[in-house]
Amino acid sequence: MIDYVMVVVGGVLLFVGAICDLLGALGMNRFPNFFVRLHAATVGTIGGAFYPLIGASLIAFGSEFLGFYKWFVGGCSLVSAFLILMLAPAGSHALARAAHKSKASEVTPKVVDHLEEDGGVS
């Protein structure tokens, strides 16, 4: 009984993560410039990679037909989920800092930029 509960909860998490992934990819194509596309990338990595990995680990823990190696698959999934939770915001933040510092991308509908008025990031 507990196997069915874990597999169904994991399947719901996997489906929600796939929908978040599709929404992030659509936003990556529709948004106007780089600093707005960072929001779509966050939806695509945290919502589209962390939740389905937790769901895949629940599916692997609940499925008996994998044999003894189900602990191996579920453990791999949990480790990569927490690595993505730590590494993806750090990578996109470093990229945004470099893009603002090297003036690689122009902000076209710009109202105010307090960071540029203060002399940029040090």
Next chain:
Amino acid sequence: MDLESLVTLMILCTIPIFVTAYILYFIRILKGPTIPDRVLAVDALAFDLVVFLIVLGIYFKSPILPATAVVLALWTYAFDIFIAKYLERREMGE
């Protein structure tokens, strides 16, 4: 319905959504105007490919395969840091 066919059916329903998302990310890589746009799209595509590798490992019922996903996540972060540090150093004039 037993457990094995239920898991197979759920994974088969989510595969087309992932493939559509990969095609949309690849379109952004092809037409992205600046370098940080392309690198951000590469980042998102690789972190979503990690999910796809583990899901395919459950679908093929071969449990040795998903060990490659951890390596893909770590080296994609290293690629991000390389490009970001290159863009910062070029502005410093070294």
Next chain:
Amino acid sequence: MEVTYLLLALAMLFALIATYLAIVEKHLVKAVVFSAIQSIAFTLALYLLRAPDIVLVYLPITVGIYPAAILFLIKKTEEVEQP
């Protein structure tokens, strides 16, 4: 089995387009990004061909060490290829 062949065709199509753009491109940093896309597509292809040991060796070289060496060389020389 049909899922394997369809995904293999898609991954090799991505790799072909990325390789062509990496050869044609004049800006060298963009060419490095296209080369990374080719190696990530080959990762999916080698995974579908059931060769995880080759993936474990191929991925650190083509995503990690090769762009680091090429970016170090570009920083010492010019960024845009002259005709």
